[in-house]
Amino acid sequence: MGEIAPASAPLDRKTLAELRLRLADTLRARAGEPATGAPRELLVCAGGACISCHSVAVADELERALAASSLAGRVRVVRVGCMGLCEAGPLVVVSPDGVYYQKVDREGARRIVAEHLIAGRVVSDLELAWDAPDGRRLTGHEVPFFAQQVKIALRNCGVIDPAAIEEYAARDGYLALERVLFELSPDEVIDALKSSGLRGRGGAGFPSGMKWQFVREAPGDEKFVVCNGDEGDPGAFMDRSLLEGDPHSIIEGMAIAGRVTGASRGFVYVRAEYPLAIERLDNALTAARRAGLLGEDILGSGFGFDIEIRIGAGAFVCGEETALLRSIEGKRGTPQPRPPFPAQHGLWDKPTLINNVETWASVAPILLRGPQWFAAIGTRRSKGTKVFALAGAIRNTGLVEVPMGISLRTIVEEIGGGIPSGRSFKAAQSGGPSGGCIPAAAADVAIDYESLQELGSIMGSGGLIILDDRTCMVELARFFLEFLVEESCGKCPPCRIGTRVMLNLLERITKGEAVPADLDTLEALGRHIQRTSLCGLGQTAPNAVLSTLRHFRAEYDAHVLEGRCPAGQCKALLTYTILAEPCSGCALCAKACPSGAITGEIKHLHVIDQELCIHCGACLSVCPTDAVEAV
Amino acid sequence: MSTRNELARANAAVETRTGEPPEDAVAPATLALIDTYLRDHPGGTERLIPVLHRVQEELGYLPFPVIKAIAERLGISPIQAYGVVSFYHFFTTTPRGRYQLKVCMGTACFVRNANSVLEAVRDTIGLEVGGVTEDRLFSLEQVRCLGACGLAPAMMVNSEVHGHLTRNGVRKLLLGLRAKARKPHTGGEGDNG
Numbered sequence: 066m067g068e069i070a071p072a073s074a075p076l077d078r079k080t081l082a083e084l085r086l087r088l089a090d091t092l093r094a095r096a097g098e099p100a101t102g103a104p105r106e107l108l109v110c111a112g113g114a115c116i117s118c119h120s121v122a123v124a125d126e127l128e129r130a131l132a133a134s135s136l137a138g139r140v141r142v143v144r145v146g147c148m149g150l151c152e153a154g155p156l157v158v159v160s161p162d163g164v165y166y167q168k169v170d171r172e173g174a175r176r177i178v179a180e181h182l183i184a185g186r187v188v189s190d191l192e193l194a195w196d197a198p199d200g201r202r203l204t205g206h207e208v209p210f211f212a213q214q215v216k217i218a219l220r221n222c223g224v225i226d227p228a229a230i231e232e233y234a235a236r237d238g239y240l241a242l243e244r245v246l247f248e249l250s251p252d253e254v255i256d257a258l259k260s261s262g263l264r265g266r267g268g269a270g271f272p273s274g275m276k277w278q279f280v281r282e283a284p285g286d287e288k289f290v291v292c293n294g295d296e297g298d299p300g301a302f303m304d305r306s307l308l309e310g311d312p313h314s315i316i317e318g319m320a321i322a323g324r325v326t327g328a329s330r331g332f333v334y335v336r337a338e339y340p341l342a343i344e345r346l347d348n349a350l351t352a353a354r355r356a357g358l359l360g361e362d363i364l365g366s367g368f369g370f371d372i373e374i375r376i377g378a379g380a381f382v383c384g385e386e387t388a389l390l391r392s393i394e395g396k397r398g399t400p401q402p403r404p405p406f407p408a409q410h411g412l413w414d415k416p417t418l419i420n421n422v423e424t425w426a427s428v429a430p431i432l433l434r435g436p437q438w439f440a441a442i443g444t445r446r447s448k449g450t451k452v453f454a455l456a457g458a459i460r461n462t463g464l465v466e467v468p469m470g471i472s473l474r475t476i477v478e479e480i481g482g483g484i485p486s487g488r489s490f491k492a493a494q495s496g497g498p499s500g501g502c503i504p505a506a507a508a509d510v511a512i513d514y515e516s517l518q519e520l521g522s523i524m525g526s527g528g529l530i531i532l533d534d535r536t537c538m539v540e541l542a543r544f545f546l547e548f549l550v551e552e553s554c555g556k557c558p559p560c561r562i563g564t565r566v567m568l569n570l571l572e573r574i575t576k577g578e579a580v581p582a583d584l585d586t587l588e589a590l591g592r593h594i595q596r597t598s599l600c601g602l603g604q605t606a607p608n609a610v611l612s613t614l615r616h617f618r619a620e621y622d623a624h625v626l627e628g629r630c631p632a633g634q635c636k637a638l639l640t641y642t643i644l645a646e647p648c649s650g651c652a653l654c655a656k657a658c659p660s661g662a663i664t665g666e667i668k669h670l671h672v673i674d675q676e677l678c679i680h681c682g683a684c685l686s687v688c689p690t691d692a693v694e695a696v
Numbered sequence: 697m698s699t700r701n702e703l704a705r706a707n708a709a710v711e712t713r714t715g716e717p718p719e720d721a722v723a724p725a726t727l728a729l730i731d732t733y734l735r736d737h738p739g740g741t742e743r744l745i746p747v748l749h750r751v752q753e754e755l756g757y758l759p760f761p762v763i764k765a766i767a768e769r770l771g772i773s774p775i776q777a778y779g780v781v782s783f784y785h786f787f788t789t790t791p792r793g794r795y796q797l798k799v800c801m802g803t804a805c806f807v808r809n810a811n812s813v814l815e816a817v818r819d820t821i822g823l824e825v826g827g828v829t830e831d832r833l834f835s836l837e838q839v840r841c842l843g844a845c846g847l848a849p850a851m852m853v854n855s856e857v858h859g860h861l862t863r864n865g866v867r868k869l870l871l872g873l874r875a876k877a878r879k880p881h882t883g884g885e886g887d888n889g
């Protein structure tokens with residue numbers, strides 16, 4: 066395996082220091098940072114998304130091609146975590162050249178070896194490139210998607226092999242833990258976190274240093290540290306990528322917290338939908354134990370700490386901290402009223418520190434580079450960076466880490482590369498089912514916890530779904546309410562019954578059966594549910610409706626007053642007609658129509674009887690020539 | 697409503713759906729699996745969810761007598777254990793197919809027309825959400841986000857994610873799986889899921 070020997074023996078501080086010296090340049094070069102003497106390496110993205118685009122086969126092919134070439138034994142293929150640009154996967158990077166190749170298949174893999182590595186020519190038709198407005202062709206780390214990012218939590222994702230603890234260590238991994246064990250007092254660590262301004266990345270944005278202090282000061286000789294990796298918001302996948310791409314950063318953060326708060330056991334709660342994250346984390350835990358970085362007497366400090374994985378079982382509400390703790394105890398995951406907070410009465414009623422995956426991954430860099438460095442990034446009240454998952458109607462789907470305070474416009478237009486298919490940017494949905502929609506008109510607002518809240522949404526875990534003009538905001542609100550009705554745990558009536566009633570009203574609107582007063586009822590009911598629900602799920606459930614009512618009232622009115630869906634999505638409100646020009650008379654629509662509303666002779670124009678049409682859209686979806694028009 | 701009634705109803709519901717024998721007919725191998733797991737992982741009732749995961753991984757579902765056997769061993773009532781099983785979407789008390797299709801209906805997939813994936817599954821193998829094909833080759837569920845939003849619309853087949861799905865892609869994928877299942881052996885093959 067080249068120069069990096071797997072550590073089977075415990076790593077002591079001296080070995081760790083040597084590793085860092087020896088491998089530093091190699092890894093810096095991979096990350097695109099200045100380095101000298103780094104060896105040639107091929108980095109293949111083995112993140113979840115690239116794997117489903119067969120990146121493993123690409124890595125194997127690269128190795129085969131190398132072995133059969135004059136470079137045999139001289140260039141390594143490294144399987145790294147998610148590089149972020151999922152849209153262009155499978156991605157292959159030639160380091161230290163900093164050349165990115167996109168959508169690489171086996172044939173592409175052979176060409177990279179033959180043309181780039183052996184003949185010394187960049188394979189330009191496979192190269193990831195971006196045409197700048199000024200006509201320049203940007204490549205490598207200059208591509209706006211990468212150039213605009215500031216990576217703190219994601220510092221190692223796409224750079225290291227997550228299965229190699231040495232590579233993590235060489236990126237100054239476990240150095241912060243060493244400092245905490247041998248140099249810093251627990252209070253100094255807490256002070257550093259406080260002055261860094263780090264706030265919880267799981268949604269609510271609670272100041273992390275304060276939370277750590279509460280747990281440290283809570284009386285009790287047994288305490289726990291928990292990582293929230295439930296990532297329930299649909300559209301969010303940053304925690305998954307972190308667990309898959311850099312599991313040691315979470316382990317290190319938790320071990321530091323164990324030392325600071327006096328806990329000796331930690332739990333990582335990961336959702337069952339993430340089998341690869343579970344596997345990589347499990348391997349990392351084993352490696353850390355073997356290296357003596359978990360377990361008893363870590364690095365000879367006398368401090369002992371270990372971590373267990375708990376697998377979720379598909380309940381959105383279990384992302385809520387009190388529900389999550391009940392679930393770890395083996396119970397139904399129903400939330401508890403707070404106070405008492407987990408910091409005083411958490412797991413098995415003991416003081417418990419619970420943080421989100423991304424929060425954990427941010428701890429070590431803050432301690433190593435200093436709180437002032439972190440606090441200098443971001444806005445007045447929201448410091449540092451935030452990872453966003455870009456998805457929906459956007460060209461560059463993937464993961465990005467950007468400074469707080471960046472505008473939505475920069476994210477969408479520059480980093481995200483704009484809206485595909487000539488459509489226009491309508492809104493961004495943030496915060497998952499608890500969040501709301503930010504209209505395009507507010508695209509220049511500096512994003513932070515407070516500004517999003519003022520717009521009626523929330524930061525949430527960082528899922529950012531970009532919507533174009535084809536998305537109906539009423540239908541989107543209905544979609545979220547349906548989700549929440551299903552996921553409400555049923556314990557408190559405002560949430561259990563209130564969300565159901567809201568859903569019924571929204572269904573009436575999307576079917577064109579609503580009356581104007583329904584909109585007022587929706588709004589009043591929403592406010593009531595916000596005020597009276599037991600946990601965050603219910604308290605935020607109306608956000609999707611209230612924020613779309615606020616920013617897209619005209620669209621609701623069109624449904625209610627005119628029986629019209631401006632985005633053309635609410636099937637019941639559409640009128641279907643068959644256009645003469647494209648219709649080939651194939652009769653597929655007539656066969657598909659469940660109500661027998663379509664007639665016509667083979668090879669002649671077909672016609673829809675509007676009296677019989679039930680607006681199901683079946684004709685539209687089967688027509689091979691796009692002859693069915695819905696308006 | 698008394699616990700006993702709820703238990704009886706739950707029990708009956710499970711039995712009629714699965715055709716399982718009513719008595720505590722748990723295969724010795726399954727009991728051994730449970731006992732081994734509990735022996736290797738000492739602790740208390742917090743082991744309920746992990747052991748349910750382990751058994752469902754093996755059997756594909758959680759028949760009521762198995763839930764009862766687990767409850768007994770953990771010293772909790774069967775209804776308490778059943779309450780946990782019914783709370784979490786991931787656990788199922790009905791047998792699933794050999795290929796478990798999980799179509800993502802998360803937001804990113806929703807706005808990229810995940811409905812058409814569901815429709816394509818229905819059109820190709822006649823399955824509705826929650827259903828299992830008669831040969832038990834396929835079962836269909838909808839899930840909320842696979843974390844593969846960059847590949848929307850996405851679907852998981854067992855533990856493998858398939859992304860950028862089109863109607864045609866879904867059709868080809870499913871027909872391919874069916875052909876594969878039929879090729880090496882004929883008959884019975886699909887029934888061991």
Ligand SMILES: Cc1cc2nc3c(=O)[nH]c(=O)nc-3n(C[C@H](O)[C@H](O)[C@H](O)COP(=O)(O)O)c2cc1C
Pocket residue numbers: 264265266267268269270271293294295296297298381382383384385386387419420421422424425526600601602
């Ligand atoms: C309904 C609901 C769902 C939540 N889901 C998650 C989640 O999936 N992941 C997460 O980290 N936090 C989630 N939270 C927030 C947690 O309750 C908690 O605030 C967080 O884990 C604390 O960590 P942090 O301070 O590092 O953000 C959720 C909250 C609510 C009310």
Ligand code: FES
Pocket residue numbers: 299300301800801802803804805806840841842843844845846848849850
């Ligand atoms: S919304 Fe479908 S994978 Fe995330």
